[in-house]
Amino acid sequence: MTQQQIEIPVILNNGVIGTAVATGNNASWHCYCQRNIPLLGKSGQVKGPSENLKIVCPDCGAEYFVEPDGGDYKKAVRVIEL
Numbered sequence: 444m445t446q447q448q449i450e451i452p453v454i455l456n457n458g459v460i461g462t463a464v465a466t467g468n469n470a471s472w473h474c475y476c477q478r479n480i481p482l483l484g485k486s487g488q489v490k491g492p493s494e495n496l497k498i499v500c501p502d503c504g505a506e507y508f509v510e511p512d513g514g515d516y517k518k519a520v521r522v523i524e525l
């Protein structure tokens with residue numbers, strides 16, 4: 444079976460909702476700063492973001508967290524800006 448490409452929401456602090464693509468516990472999306480290369484992150488823990496599991500855009504410093512589906516490091520369901 445191929446790696447299914449699932450679309451999940453990216454929720455920005457200004458209320459804008461974008462789209463990320465996820466396969467398993469990995470997700471990829473474009474930062475709102477228009478960085479050419481997409482960001483890539485894996486899901487974290489249910490309790491929320493920790494220092495070593497957040498994703499920081501190298502160009503603008505925006506911080507994101509990939510939420511897991513009901514258990515630590517489970518499949519990615521949502522990307523949120525921190």
Ligand SMILES: [Zn+2]
Nearest residue numbers: 474476500503
């Ligand atoms: Zn950025």
